[in-house]
Amino acid sequence: MMKKRNSLLSFVFFGFLFFVLIPISGCTLYANEVGSRSSDTNHEFLNNTTLSAGLFHTMAITDDGQLWGWGENQYGQLGDGTTTDRMVPVFIMTDVVSVDTGAFSTIALRSDGSVWTWGWNDFGILGDGTNITRHTPKRILENATSISMGYTHAAAIKNDHTLWAWGHNISGQVGIEAEVQQKTPIKVFDDVVFVSTCDARTLAIRSDSSLWGWGWNFAGQIGNGTTINQYKPVHIMDNVVYATSHFSYSAAIKHCGALWAWGEIMEIARDDSDDGYLTPIHIIENVISVSTNIFLMIIKNDNGLWDWRVEPIGAPAPIVFNRDNPFQHVMDNVVATVGNVQRFVLMQDGTLWAWGLNDGLLGDGTTEWRPDPVQIMENVMLPNRVLQ
Secondary structure (H helix, E strand, O other): HHHHHOOOOHHHHHHHHHHOOOOOOOOOOOHOOOOOOOOOOOOOOEOOOOOOOOOOOOEEEOOOEEEEEEEEOOOOOOOOOOOEEEEEEEEEOOOOOEEEOOEEEEEEEEEOOEEEEEOOOHHHOOOOOOOOOEEEEEEEOEEEEEEOOOOOHHHHHHHOOOEEEEHHHEOOOOOOOOOOOOEEEEEOOOOOEEEEEOOOEEEOOOOOOOOEEEEEEOOOOOOOOOOOEEEEEEEEEEEEEEEEEEOEEEEEEEEOOEEEEEEEEHHHHHHOOOOOHOOOOEEOOEEEEEOOOEEEEEEEEEOOEEEEEEOOOOOOOOOOOOOOOEEEEEHHHHHHHHEEEEEEEEEEEEEEEEEEEEOOOOOOOOOOOEEEEEEEOOEOOOEEEEEO
């Protein structure tokens, strides 16, 4: 079924691998706030991710710490010991507190601080010292408190706030100067409280709320005013509590709830051909979460979900970007959202809903395209935040 689909996203992904090879600092002084530091360092940082979507597979943790997965499984990315695609959630492992997905790989953090990986292992993305694809979870690291997985590399924060990374480093995404396959975890940064990896890029927040980035930068996704790949961490902005990145753009939330973005999405949004998109630009207020994928989605502080679509996502008709009124309200009572050509939302009551292109990827047991949300699971663990 799903394996035979000639997917546009698969083409884009492998094309990417080929070419990359792979308090006055308030929320009103936007022009002055980038690069300024706040004296208040007690901010809440996202501590765990309980819902994550790769290109064609999705993982979720239930309240009891059980990890479940569904979707495509040709590389064993679900971790159930098979390469069988799953149209409904299947149980993977217990005692999990955080999970993240790459394109065809998965990483999980257990309550004892151990890090486990499985799935596609080209470029050493699993961090086990090999390039062997794995169909079941394998332990690779201890004493971790946070994890993140991109398409070709991954990272983890240890309990001493050191950041460790591994995988492909052709664009500097691991954070070392050598263009190598780093097949085991290596220490790359200190004093880190949050990390986010994506295609070939890493964003990290330090304990003083400063945001740093490194890796692939062809569209200004690092936000340092250039399009030059960065092999070592460079400072981007301050007073940040959350950051994330997609193929061609990045976004961050400041402690006051202001959303900033940079990279190609801002060039599209502003209809701007100059270099104004190469550094962070203020977007909107009152944001507590942001998801950067084919389209940008935000959750406001009233738990309302809003989207800012910049590309078609497989709907019957193309979606036209509205520069005058970019954010459209989708639904309420949302605490997390992920997805690529599908959209998954985790509600405040712990139920998980999905819609969009399906082909067995939504987890509802069908292959039907869903224009409206359908419930997939219940009792999904809510993400928590910790005070740093």
